[in-house]
Amino acid sequence: MSEHRRKPPQSRGRRAASSGRRAEPPPAPPAAPVDGPPGVPGQRAHGSRAEARRAAQRGGRRRAGGAAGTAASAAEGASGGRRRRAEPTGRKRLIDYPRANKRGLRRWVPSWKQVVGSAVAFFGLMVGLVGLAYAMTEIPDPNQLAQQQSNVYYWSDDTRMVVSGGEVNRQEIPYEEIPEAMRHSVVAAENATFWDDSGIDPMGIGRAVLNMARGGDVQSGSTITQQYVKNMYLTQDQTLERKARELLLSIKVGAERSKTEILAGYLNTAYYGRGAHGLQAAAQAYFGVDAVDLDPSQCAFLTNLLKGPSLYDPWNLQGEPDEGNLERAQGRWEYVVERRVEVGNLDQAEAAEMEFPEINEPTPAMDKEGQIGYLTSLVDQFLISEGIVTEQQLSTGGLQIHTTFNPRMMEQMEASVEAVKEEHIDPEARDEDRHVQFGAASVIPGDGAIVAIYGGAGYPEHYVNNANSPNAQVGSTFKPFVLAAAMQEGIRDPEGPPEQSREERIQLSPESVYLSEDGLQINQYNGETLYVEDAETGEDITWEQANFEGKSPGELTLRESMEVSANSPFVQLGMDIGPATVAEVAEAAGLLPDSLGPANDTVPSFALGVSTPGPIRMATAYATFAAGGERAEPYSVTRVEFPDGESYEYETETQRAFEAAVANNVNDVLVSVVESEQGSGHEIVRQGFDKPAAGKTGTTDDNKSAWFVGYTPHLSTSVGMWRIASDPEDLREDEEAGFMSMYDTAGMTRINGSSLPLQVWLGFMREATADHEPTEFPEAPEIGETIWGGGAESPPPPPPEETEAPPEEETEEPEAPEEPEESEDPEPSDPPTGEEPDPEPTDPCMPWTPNCEEQGDPGGTDPGTSDGPGNTTDPGTSEGPEGTDPGENGDPGSSNSVFPWD
Incomplete structure (x- = not known):
């Protein structure tokens, strides 16, 4: 091997070993003791590959360190074998679940640390969520039902008339008007910790749950604050969501509202049964008194009702006594009294003296039957039309409305109508008596207060208020306005244009003479023939006025024409004045323009009362005459008290409608209608009415309505009678919709104003004016010019001899005594007009x-x-x-x- 052979680096020995290549063995470690552990300095190295492998296995999963690890690696590399990688130790988990180092079921069972930790975490989370929800909770506006109240209507003497209006019977009262005994009773029986708690009572809720779990009575566990919140802001739904909101709102309300406000709100919104919401309505429903006048025993009973009115009202829904309820009410009443003693707001001695109260028989809280419905509707219309309240305010309720209606006079008015109907009207015996109706109203002259009305058979049988606007024509009761126009404005100058000022006209005296003939041809004011369009043919025809029953009494003064209710004189007089001017005078007296109908020179019948003002307005207009020409608008409300403490007071205002001389002359003529033996209203005197009275009868075409309107200086009353079906479904096949003729009604040939309407007037006025002084009407001064019009011929002027030759009258005086001796007629005692020969003696x-x-x-x-x-x-x-x-x-x-x- 070459000496230049490259040696592999030491760090790659492990890779070489694993790859199976031979490598030059590392240098031998220094000598070590034979008995030392392998791989430890001072110990001997492994002598074989097997020893090295065993040494590596002994190292297990531990990481070899120091020289031992190096030696093992070297030995393994030198031996050329494979080594299993050691398993690294894992990072510890935040939540050890499933549990590590556990096998089987224990792996899935949490440790106690995990249980406690989870509970603490959950509790903290819930606290955080509740805190967030509380922070985001705002007290909402009261729900609509909690805001709605009833309107209370009072008679003129301030006694309660009826509770009506709104959807619920409720009248809210301030905390100061809640009796102390009521506050103590409710707190003692419902929530003894009320003055100290935060709005909820966890212990109370727990007791309620435990009691229900044991099978006891169902309990709410709610505090007074919770019940107030439920009534005022929430619904009565039994859901978890509503309950959760109730709890949060109760805490919020308890922190931001005073206890007195909460208690008053609870008592004003709670339901007590009998349709009564709130303490004031309940006090009236069960005891007939205002809440402020409740005694401690009554307060204890009303506290019972908060637990369930149907369980503790001694009278059932059918208005019959309920012994079971009475027994429960007495037991609960005793419990409330005892609780007051326990909590310390009632002495034992006082409790011993208390007795169970007497409970009134239930009556409808919102009763509109009979005449009451007409009264409340009339008041509501007045309030809205005058801008005193809006329809929304009436619907929301809470108004205390004091009216002008006199309870005694209301009874007298109804009694008078019913007496006449009972005596004369029999629908079972006569078909002509079917659908007969009356309407009446009485007004104070000079003031306008409506003290009594008769609106019809009553709610719910008949809904139209006959006293207000029945659309029945008033007939000849309109003639006094024509007479007033003749005296105030005057007739037109025949030589002048149709439109003339008062200065161009001639004001008349009631002693002016007009021709009264049946079929009299009516002319225009300038004497030209009046032509009107025929309704059937469309052709122009003359107007020939018929008199009542074809009578032709001849020339009559306007006073006499009024007494006998002659038609033709007033139709011609109306044309001479001008129907438009007559309408203006009628409006000034108090009639509404839209009730008068067309008023121009093409409507000669306007003077005969084709208008439909209704009893209230007719009584008002005649009251203007009684008050000397001062008109006062009719009204039915004297005072209104609003829920916010504000109030409204009606102030009577009068306006001069006629000159006093005109009004007093109209009075004088209408007194003649009553006092003259030929007067159409003379029945008043015949039946012994003991007060000075004036009035006028009226009957319309085809006898479809009949009227009497009369007055004393203190009271003006209008009575009308007609036939019309209240409901079209009541009509038979032979009957037509609309006003029907009253021929043969009540067994009479026809119904006149001097018949049944006058009888109703007499029956009422005799009682209503019993305490009035018999005041005379003011003396009527002379007024206007006396003319002969409408075809009447004026008498010839006195002959000049009567004024130019008085001596001749003296010379003829001796002849006068001889005439009585011959004829033995007492007439010659008259003034010496006999000098002029009578053309027709x-x-x-x-x-x-x-x-x-x-x-x-x-x-x-x-x-x-x-x-x-x-x-x-x-x-x-x-x-x-x-x-x-x-x-x-x-x-x-x-x-x-x-x-x-x-």
Whole structure:
């Protein structure tokens, strides 16, 4: 071998050995003792390849170190054999699971360290999550149901009328109005640690769970705060999610809300049964008192109901006594009282004196039956129309509404209507009595307060409020507005244009004379013939006004025309004034424009009451006359108290509608309607009404409605009557929808304003004005000019001889005594007008002629030519109001009716 032969490096000896190449053996290690361990300095080297292999195996999985490792490697390399690589020791795992160095089942069983560590980690994680959830939790707005309250309506004397409005019966009250006994009872029975806890009670929850696990009664374990949170912010769902939110919110609310706020909120939102949400509603439902007036015994009973109203109300849902509930209520009541003693907020002596309270029989909390529904709807409409509240506020509730309605007068109004219906209306006996309806209203003159109404048969049978807007025509009760327009604005100058100012017109006196004839042709204000379009043919025809029952009384003053309700004088007077001007005067009195209908020179019937104002507005407008021309808008609310403590007060304002002289003359004429024997309202005097009264009757075309509107200086009342089905489904095959004729209704030939409507008015006003002073109306001054219009002929001027030659009258005076002696007629005592020869000295005095006093014998025995008001052609046996001749404007005993007038 060459001396220049390259030697392999020492570091590659191991590779060479493994590859099987021969290599020059390494230098021999220094000598070592024979008995030393192999590979240790001082020991001898292995003598053979087998020894080297055994030495390597003894090294096991340990890493050979130092010279021993080097020697073993050298020996193995020298021997040329293979060596198994030693297994390295692995890095220790963070979570030793499955467990290392364990075999079988033990490999999968965690150690106690792992168990404890996992529990601690889980607890920490949960604490962190709860903390995060708490930090992210915000107190939401109260739910809609918790915010809703009822509206409480009060009578004019501030007594409670009804609870209505909103979806729930609730009236929220402040903490200060919650009786102390109620606070103590609830805390003692529901959550004794309330004043100290954080909003939740873990021990209470644990006890509830344990009790339910043992088979005891179901318990919620909830604190007062939790129940408040559930009522105010959450739903009543029984889910884990809702419960988790309840717990978090309870802690949050407990930290951010005062205990007094939480307790008041709980008592104001809790359900007590009988439809009552909140303590105030419950106090009214069970005891008929306000919450602030509850006594300790009543408070203990109401605390029972928080556990379950259906278990502790002594009356069941059918309004019948429930002995089981009563027994449970008494037992629970005793428990509440004992708990108060235990927690120290009630003395034992006081507890011993307490007795179980008397519980009222249940009544509907939101009762709109009968007239109450009309009252609340009328109030709601007024509040919204006046901008006092919005519909949303009414729906949300919580309003304390004080009304103008007088409870005593309301009862009297309803009683009067029902008495007349019971006596005269019998739908089973007469088909003509089917669908008969009444509407009425009473208003205070000069103030506008609506004190009583009759809206119909009542909720739910009849929903339309007949006192408000029944769309029934008012007929001749409209004529006073025509008369007022004649005196205030005046008739138009026939020589002037259609539009004239007040200064261009002629203001009339109520003693002005107009012709009253049946079929009288109506002219325009300038005397030209009035043509109107025929509804059937479309042709222009003249307007010939019919009088009631074809009567033709001749020339009448406006006062007399009003007394007997003659039509033709007022139709022509309305055309002379102008229907548009009459409408303006009616609006000034208090009627609404949209209830009047068309008002122009093509509508001559406007003066006859084709308008549909309704009883409230008619009573209001007549009250304007009673108040001397001062109009006050009708109102039904005096005060409103809002949930936030704010309030609204109604203030009456009046406006001058007419001159006082005009209003007092209208009063004077309408007093004549009542007091005159020929007046259509004379039945008031005949039946002994003891207060000065004025009024007007009204009957419409085809007898589809009848009215009486009358007043004293203190009260104005309007009563209407008509026939119309409340529900179209009630109509029979022979009946038509809409207003029906009242011929033969109540067994009478026809229904007039002086019949049943006047009877209702009398029945009500006799009671309603019983305590009023019999105040007279102010004296009516002379007003306007006296004219002869509408076809009436003015009397000839006095002859000049009467003023130019007084001596001649003296010379003829001796002849005067001789005439009485010859005829024995007492008439010659009249003033000496007999000097002028009467062209028709034997003709009788025409009825309703001014200053004429010969109108027949009131006893009905003189066969004269006048059978009573409104008929000058029938030589019947009844000329006065006591006769028996049939006729609407004749005697009151005619036509199967004791009420003869329009």
